Amino acid sequence: MLGAIVIVGPEDAVSSLSSAETPEPVPLSIPTDRDGGSLLACVEVLGRSVLERVLDELRCASLDAIALLADDAYANRVGIGQTLQNASFLLVKDVWAGAADALKKYRESGIESSLIIRVSAYAEFDLKEAVQSHGEQREVITRVFSDQTALDIWVVDIAGLNLSSDTPADLAATLYATPSAHYEVRGYVNHLEHPRDLRRLVVDSLSNRCRLRPQGLETRPGVWMEGGADVHRGARIVPPAFVGRGSKIGEQCLITRCSSVERDSEVDYGTIVEDSSILSNSYVGIGLDVSHAIVQGSTLLNLERGVALDIADPTLIRRNKSLSMEALRTSTLDSASGMSFFVSAEEHRNETVARREESDASSLGDVRF
Amino acid sequence: MLVNRPVVIVQLPEQLNPSTAQSFQQEVEPLFESHRPRIVLDCSLVRSIDGNGVEMLLHCLEEAMKRDGDLKLAAVSPESAVLLELMRVDRVFEQFGTSEEAVRSFNAMPVEAVPQDAPWYSSVFGELGVLRQAS
Numbered sequence: 080m081l082g083a084i085v086i087v088g089p090e091d092a093v094s095s096l097s098s099a100e101t102p103e104p105v106p107l108s109i110p111t112d113r114d115g116g117s118l119l120a121c122v123e124v125l126g127r128s129v130l131e132r133v134l135d136e137l138r139c140a141s142l143d144a145i146a147l148l149a150d151d152a153y154a155n156r157v158g159i160g161q162t163l164q165n166a167s168f169l170l171v172k173d174v175w176a177g178a179a180d181a182l183k184k185y186r187e188s189g190i191e192s193s194l195i196i197r198v199s200a201y202a203e204f205d206l207k208e209a210v211q212s213h214g215e216q217r218e219v220i221t222r223v224f225s226d227q228t229a230l231d232i233w234v235v236d237i238a239g240l241n242l243s244s245d246t247p248a249d250l251a252a253t254l255y256a257t258p259s260a261h262y263e264v265r266g267y268v269n270h271l272e273h274p275r276d277l278r279r280l281v282v283d284s285l286s287n288r289c290r291l292r293p294q295g296l297e298t299r300p301g302v303w304m305e306g307g308a309d310v311h312r313g314a315r316i317v318p319p320a321f322v323g324r325g326s327k328i329g330e331q332c333l334i335t336r337c338s339s340v341e342r343d344s345e346v347d348y349g350t351i352v353e354d355s356s357i358l359s360n361s362y363v364g365i366g367l368d369v370s371h372a373i374v375q376g377s378t379l380l381n382l383e384r385g386v387a388l389d390i391a392d393p394t395l396i397r398r399n400k401s402l403s404m405e406a407l408r409t410s411t412l413d414s415a416s417g418m419s420f421f422v423s424a425e426e427h428r429n430e431t432v433a434r435r436e437e438s439d440a441s442s443l444g445d446v447r448f
Numbered sequence: 449m450l451v452n453r454p455v456v457i458v459q460l461p462e463q464l465n466p467s468t469a470q471s472f473q474q475e476v477e478p479l480f481e482s483h484r485p486r487i488v489l490d491c492s493l494v495r496s497i498d499g500n501g502v503e504m505l506l507h508c509l510e511e512a513m514k515r516d517g518d519l520k521l522a523a524v525s526p527e528s529a530v531l532l533e534l535m536r537v538d539r540v541f542e543q544f545g546t547s548e549e550a551v552r553s554f555n556a557m558p559v560e561a562v563p564q565d566a567p568w569y570s571s572v573f574g575e576l577g578v579l580r581q582a583s
Binding site for chain 1: 500527536
């Protein structure tokens with residue numbers, strides 16, 4: 080029996096172990112330095128975040144149990160709007176202590192091995208092959224590598240781990256420090272360390288350089304649109320490009336060179352979006368030229384110049400006010416208890432199933448993580 | 449007779465928002481009353497600029513051009529440059545790394561360097577003028 084634990088946690092897992100204090104809340108603006116990791120993995124890319132894609136893949140693999148543990152500083156990030164079917168989701172102060180608890184429960188329910196993924200990089204590999212390799216190497220821990228660089232993905236024999244200690248740091252220390260067997264990924268890997276990597280993931284996906292497929296339908300070759308996208312007849316979308324659900328592209332706009340406009344965003348009259356990503360729920364004003372950039376709310380990150388601007392003028396860029404009630408609900412967490420669940424999990428279960436079916440119908444092949 | 453007019457360097461304020469942009473515009477208005485004004489706006493202190501600030505810059509450029517003059521920007525920070533690009537006005541302005549470079553650009557061909565008694569085309573075609581005369 081095989082289980083999986085997905086961790087959305089502190090960026091520097093090892094260094095955070097030495098700190099007894101609660102980590103500082105992660106800012107919701109675009110990270111500009113090498114502090115991406117889990118934060119970037121929670122950002123929607125072509126309709127779905129890397130985290131959501133990982134969970135989808137685990138569900139498809141029919142594992143015996145899946146647990147998602149998120150550092151409470153990531154609450155808003157994880158609450159992008161997806162529910163977890165056949166999985167438990169916990170917001171915890173210490174993800175590693177939570178993971179140790181989950182492993183203990185797995186052991187009690189007869190699960191021998193578990194996959195542990197701290198969501199940071201996007202990696203395409205064969206899960207079955209990795210588990211098989213772990214079994215063949217007869218080590219307690221097998222760590223996944225890409226080009227000799229360790230990824231935060233492990234396959235562990237639960238019985239071989241010492242889970243009796245009360246110190247939460249122990250599991251992370253064991254995983255990071257213990258010599259382990261290697262499993263080398265042969266597929267595409269994006270480390271998601273910098274927003275530049277997020278753009279690269281978009282470009283690679285739209286250019287078919289990886290298996291990550293945009294959500295929605297390919298309305299014409301290279302142009303992907305999700306349901307509810309509203310593109311004016313006088314706008315021009317040059318493939319490859321992506322327009323997310325509920326987004327609006329105004330008259331005389333030009334979306335070109337692997338650009339993506341994520342859900343609930345608006346690009347207003349005459350604006351050019353070139354080699355850029357407009358992240359979800361952002362408004363880009365009239366007659367602008369967004370090039371080589373990532374826009375999130377009122378923040379613009381110019382990747383060419385390496386400059387992040389927080390623009391106060393709401394006529395230029397801002398958080399999109401026309402948020403649908405659905406998006407508002409799904410981004411809200413019921414934090415009344417220590418272990419919070421999404422308020423609208425049940426409401427959106429059916430919608431999630433429908434979206435999955437739509438996605439499956441439009442995808443060209445299996446997306447692996 | 450050609451006269452080398454002075455180039456005026458004006459320091460832009462740290463913030464270019466609606467109120468500061470308006471007061472700055474009133475401050476520099478007299479400079480545009482002269483014939484062929486040559487102005488350099490030094491942006492080295494600018495920390496933030498919004499749509500009103502950009503509009504003010506465009507207004508100043510327009511005023512200078514009305515009187516056959518020119519307005520150039522110097523020491524534009526990367527942040528301001530990104531905003532100018534975003535608003536598609538970066539191509540409208542000549543931009544220089546420093547105020548000195550901007551001033552020099554106004555005097556790219558000093559009047560003293562061109563003999564005033566020579567035909568107008570000699571500074572450009574030089575030898576060609578001689579050839580034409582010979583033929």
